[in-house]
Amino acid sequence: MLMSRPLGWFWLLAIALLAWNIIGLVALLFDPVIGLGDVSKLAPEQQGVYASRPAIAFYGFVLATFAGTAGVIALLMRRHFALWLFMASAAGLVMQNAWLFRDPSNLTTEVLGYQALVAGSIALAIWLALTAKKRRWSR
Template sequence: MTADSTNKPPVWFWVVSVLALLWNLSGVFNYLSQAYTSVEQLEQMTQAQRELFEAQPAWVTAAFAIAVFGGTLGCIALLLRKKWAKPAFLVSLIAIIAQFSYSIFMSSAVEVYGNIAIILSVVTVIIAILLLLLAKKGIQKGWLA
């Protein structure tokens, strides 16, 4: 099957795709805010937050970038009805797992930010999995070509 006018996705597909794009764009904003943190912003952090920020390895920052830009591209692909949404979401999910594995298990993020660090990690992974499943369903239903 191909994604043509005879096999249109339901309205909920479009609503979810737009909401997912907004979610991922907020991730892009957060990444850019982190990547371009100014001295003034560092001075507004607590000592523990600043130490956590400064100790973060470059690969974690790279994983963050891959996660949010991959997710955003995946959402754009959904809106364009392209099946390359699935690999974009898969790459994003892998990067999310790498990033949050560091944050939760190899850093002091939970001590610094509390349980919100765990909750945000779990919610983000769940959303990424659901988006991957949506892309898979879209391909199976012929909504994506």
């Protein structure tokens, strides 16, 4: 099967997604390092969210971030399996955030806005992987 060459916007979006995922990796690396002094500097509602977060949420963060980063690298290498990595990233996001809906007080505008941005980036990555497959930009 002959592959077409991706258009410039494909590369631009993929590189933007890679930068976004690298920011996520940096946030992931610093997450366990946050000490009590740093948490006390957060707004009171954010302190509550951070303190009540279950371990599964952290593992979901790890899955979402590593799968998303690996997916973008696979996308840049023009591989079909990038789609599966983005699906794993979406599952990680669900693991990371499902607990928030048990207690509505956790659902601040800031938390919801940021998680919507993350979900949007995963949706964009999935769309980009599907477009690459459809247009034969990946193998």
